[in-house]
Amino acid sequence: MTASLETNVLPSGEDVSTAIAAGQRAYELDRKHVFHSWSAQAQIDPMPIIAAQGSYVWDGAGRKLLDFSSQLVNTNIGHQHPRVTAAIAAQAQKLATIAPQYANDARSECARLIAERTPGDLNRVFFTNGGADANEHAVRMARLHTGRYKVMTRYRSYHGGTDLAINMTGDPRRWRNDYGNSGMVHFDGPFLYRSVFNSENEQQECERALEHLERRVALEGPSTIAAIVLESVPGTAGIMVPPPGYMAGVREICDRYGIVFIADEVMAGFGRTGKWFAIQNFGTGRHGTGASGATGNDTVTPDLITFAKGVNSGYVPLGGVAINDAIADTFADVAYPGGLTYSGHPLATAAAVATIEAMESEGMIDNAARIGSDILGPGLRDLAARHDSVGEVRGLGVFWAIELVADAATKEPLAPYGGSSPAMNAIIATCKENGMLPFANFNRIHAVPPCNASDDEVREGLAILDRALDVADTFMK
Structure with missing residues (x-):
């Protein structure tokens, strides 16, 4: 023993x-x-x-x-981690719970810290209880923003266990839950070791995977597609790091057809890949950096980022959606039709504040x-x-x-x-x-x-x- x-x-x-x-x-x-x-x-x-x-x-x-x-x-x-457990205890003594319609310092500070670390103008945060409902709400936002219904996700992916999220998923856990009526369209992503594109190198895999995706968009009808959802680095499905240029290529396809680009960072976010968000490993190439080793000003920037897990190390359940200004403006004068009793729960967000601060200072x-x-x-x-x-x-x-x-x-x-x-x-x-x-x-x-x-x-x-x-x-x- x-x-x-x-x-x-x-x-x-x-x-x-x-x-x-x-x-x-x-x-x-x-x-x-x-x-x-x-x-x-x-x-x-x-x-x-x-x-x-x-x-x-x-x-x-x-x-x-x-x-x-x-x-x-x-x-x-x-x-x-003592800093986080102490923060949870202190928050429990101060304000253990409060309904989401009220502002509170833990949630507000947590949103600020997250927004400071997201790329581009993802300045608003909608809090959920975990990653699956974060992906559900991100898709809802994209559908309402675009007025379209279909959502494209890759095979060899995982997006959560709730009804819509499991249908988004591209691994066998979807099979017994999938009745073909969720509006999901799956496609093959890059995976050179088991390439479905018969590629011999990363450049070929990138080019052929992007050609495949754009062909699928064209065949499905660009005007019907609300969002493309990708794990920035697929996690449970196999940690297949996208080849240089792929994420920038997806961004360009989305821009060309008015499709919302959602980066699922539930597993890959908050330090897991050596960046705050995994998407920050992939550059646009606009500043001569190629497509990896991205700096802050050339990072591929999605329209929405979903997160959970590492945001507070799972000490208290928490997830969320980081939202860019254009999508946030959609709901400036029209109510967003969604919410949760525990959205931005003070114990969870206090744990996230302490986690982010500990990650930074240490x-x-x-x-x-x-x-x-x-x-x-x-x-x-x-x-x-x-x-x-x-x-x-x-x-x-x-x-x-x-x-x-x-x-x-x-x-x-x-x-x-x-x-x-x-x-x-x-x-x-x-x-x-x-x-x-x-x-x-x-x-x-x-x-x-x-x-x-x-x-x-x-x-x-x-x-x-x-x-x-x-x-x-x-x-x-």
Whole structure:
């Protein structure tokens, strides 16, 4: 049994034995009463978590595990950051809740901090409870602004679990929820490793993906399309970083046909890619920078940005839509027909204020960028060179995917699209046995530590992945 500082006390100060007993009771009650998302209820065995601190969690047996998943890629500042937990407690004492029609300092300051960090003129913020409803409201705004109905999103994407958001989604979780009447049109985005365009390099992939998108727009009828919605860097679907020029090309298509461009930053935003927003990695090329390494004045600027997760590290549920001036003006004298009881909840927005301030003052954005370029990226490429089961590694900042294959030549995935496999189960089990909580999806392991992870913590994660990939190699054909 491992506990904090090799003692019998957890970081919270709770006795380990007491916490384990509480964890066992939590498990028993969970199995009796809790209905889990995305799960066949009789086939799951949820791990109790009895404590968390920084980049680590403790399971129901008291084992310390490196959280290389950041939970659902949302604890961007790690667990139990003292500045944020203190802000939540202070706000609870001051103003625990208030209806959204009233102004309050936590929400107002949170909106200011977000607007200061968005590109262009995205100066207004509509707050939601999470990412799915942020995407729902962004689409509603786009439809009302344009008077059009259709929305285009890419395959290999995820936009949320509510009715419209799951239909926006381009992965298998959509299938059983999709009745073909939501107005969604899906298209193929760039993904060179598994190119559907038979591309040989990034330039070809970019050009052919943009040609495909514009052809789909033309065939669907530009005057019928309200919005194109893209994850700036697709997350759960595989962390496929767009090639240089792609995001600028999408912006140009939207401008040409009067289509609203919505950037979904729910997972990729707030430091995950080494920028405040992932879209800031992609430039317009108007100032000679090409399409990556964008500076503030040449960043591709969407009309709406949706966010959640990392905005307050998930400490209290919060999401939102950052809105440009043109769309905000649509509702200047005509009421926006939407709202939520907890829009801009003071506990959530106070947590976001403290999170953003902590990220700024502690240099977490720069740390995420440096970790990606100096440690995590090189470390993963080294693993790829030494393990035949790794088809590709790709990512930015602390946002990386390890694509696992059964055959390097054919690129046959180690688990089928939309499913798992004994091989993936064995790899995940090896990670846990060696002290790491991984993020896995289909045939991939995602390396997504917190933005403030230390160099040693990331190296610890790489060493555990090395051992897990030894297992993956045994499943090669």
